[in-house]
Amino acid sequence: MAKQHKFTVTAARGMLPLLADELKQLGIKNTKQDQGNIRFTGTLADAYMVCLWSRVAIRVLLPIAHLHAETPEQLYEGVNALPWEEHIHELDSTIAVDFNSFRSKIKHSQYGAQRVKDAIVDRFRTLFGLRPSVDLYQPDVRINVYLKHNQATVSIDLSGDSLHKRGYRVSNTTAPLKEHLAAAILLSAEWQKLARQGWALIDPMCGSGTFLIEAAMIAADIAPGILRDYYGFTAWKQHDKDSWKQLKADAERRRQSGLARCPVIVGGDADARAIEAAKNNIAEAGLHDRIQVNQRDLTEWPKLAADLPKAGLFVCNPPYGERIGRADELHYLYESLGNIINESFSGWRTALITDNAQLGKFTGLTLFDSVPFDNGPIACDVLFYRAPRPVRFNELSSTPTQFVDEEFDDKEHAPVEMTEQGAMFANRLKKNKKHLAKWARKSDISCYRVYDADLPDYALAIDLYDEHIHVQEYAPPNKSILRKR
Template sequence: MIAKTFFGFEEILEKELLQLGAQDVTPGIRMVSFIGDKGFMYKANIALRTALKILKPIYHFRVTNEESLYKGISGINWANYMNSNMTFVIDSTVHSDKFNHTEFVSQKTKDAIVDQFRTRTGQRPSVDKDHPDVRINIHIDKDQCSVALDTSGASLHHRGYRTATNIAPINEVLGAGMLLLSGWDGQGDFLDPMCGSGTLLAEAAMIACNIPANINRKEFAFEKWSDWDNQLFDVVTDSLLKKVREFHYTITGYDKAPSAVQKAKDNIKNANLDEYIKIEERDFFDTEKETKGPLHMAFNPPYGERIDIQMERFYATIGDTLKKSYPGTNAWFITANLEALKFVGLKPSRKIKLFNGSLEARLVKYEMYEGSKRAKFMNPIED
């Protein structure tokens, strides 16, 4: 099987799969391949935090033109995966000079499937782009075509808890990956000082408590398949929930907009995480660190794509607030405004290249020490 992900998340997705028990795990570009049975397919969809889709490959062939594409798709016995009363849709990705448009590939694939059913049964399945029974994935790379069933359906970033959003919300998979890259493991206090609709708070709590990422999701594509095993699904879900752990620290979110605070509270309640998370209407720039021990901070500040702010002053104030008010803090944030980073006025200890949608971004870390950094290393702790 293949787990698709964002650029930069391949290694953490590989780690997730190994921890779940996948076999022959091999990372690629924006994907990780692995071997697992039906139960593991269910488990991967429910539990993986950094996967966007779980695909089940069913056929592979060489393709050089329109005719070979049609012939290759026709060589699959589609009655093994659907019947003429079911609906389907084709998602195509093409990296080849032999085909110019993904829509053409999808249309030709659709024709081959429909023609096969019409020839054999006199009936044909219909296309439903919004809520199909079967979602088929076509991937053409140069002269190689891979055909897979999409086991997930809608992207796995649709966790099921976020019903209210603000301007420019962070994708849930991107948020989870950002937190895992930052080293967040739930062993300390957490703050999102610009929490918006609460995505990072929810993902942080689920990581801390080892709650399956998609436990609140309404449905997966495989639930419409002919071999759907509801009992096995329940067994897998129960086994994952038995591994949920207690959390003994604080997770806090701030936002200065009352509407954002209310939306975040609603989403956190939808996720059944309100016992772990406190959300307050506060302006980060007027706050200071309130916890005694180390603080893990992660946030998604605005960077001008859909929010109009004075970037230079805004990012400078982020740096000033961290420096003056948040000693003993590891602060991480993501931004696609690479120019604005120059105005933070602090040197990041790490920069990780990611993509927020089509925007190239950086996940940056600022280590704010108690006292000066020089003093930390000049005065080692004595036995």
């Protein structure tokens, strides 16, 4: 019987239930859901299968050790004592280290990664007189260290790189959806089942084509990882080549027969550059004869409705207020969307992803369900509609100006350009505040901690005292430690 290992599969906020379903469909048992991940016991082939077939997973990790690491020295000693020669080939290997810390004494992730890398390299130097080199992008072996309450879990990252990178994205547009997010929205909309029943799919603002490609891959039973030429296990010393070869061959067979079952999938976008990007990506995915895309404005879709099936899924990622366009200009777009769906696609289901769920009201459609998902650093909601109801914009009690985000109108506090990490930090603050404010109001509390080093790179404590904010920075690692790097 093949050797059993314990694996950890990570996924983004809101996607764990979908991941649990996927693992079940893949025949993986013995799963245990934790915060931000699902653990399971299985064979290497099971882990490879998750890398190849999961549409929502981000990483598949194989934990190899648990260490107590309160100081950089303990971290170094613990990692240096591990048998890395069982994982990394002695000659010409490359490595990279990802390090994340949560509520631990070693807080600085780059510093932690550096000490882990040094510990591995020094072990190789002592044993073989040779050292692996560092390749941050596509290393032969990527090592993941997660330090929580000073306990480090050291893992081999079998995915090697985030699994959302399918390998078909050769061209980009402004604000593309991440592939795993597009897949998660489609799976939440039951697209797998609908496609089997022959339902069609439209994305009228397809941008670089992410929804269209993910939809075709789901409908045609194409493994999301089939195009990837890089994983974290192919150059790992314990790689099971035969299992991988077999899984890939099986996925190729399924792709061949699945393509014949692909339903009608059509996209459009007002921007010619977006259509060019979508065509390039679709061609790279080998789906040019399964997906049609053309440059057209949203308002042109009613003319096409007569030639399309009577039932389908209308998916859409309209421009966001924060990234393209202004929130206060978007209500007209949502109103048009609602009118078009109402009048020309009344038998269809709809899924819209938005960073401002209020805008959904302008569609005039009856909300069936909404699910929170993050699009990178932007907290979003996916709005699902089932039975359109003929409600007109002027019937709504709210006027458009009520939906204007005050921040956008206020010149003094106009949004500043932020890095992705900065935006993540801002979003985390907003979310914590929203969540805690409710509890504080109910409990009649006016002073509370809204943030406590939740993100490792922002090691701050932020307390609210009525109208006042008190910010304290945690001490950085001490200088003598930093000099040893």
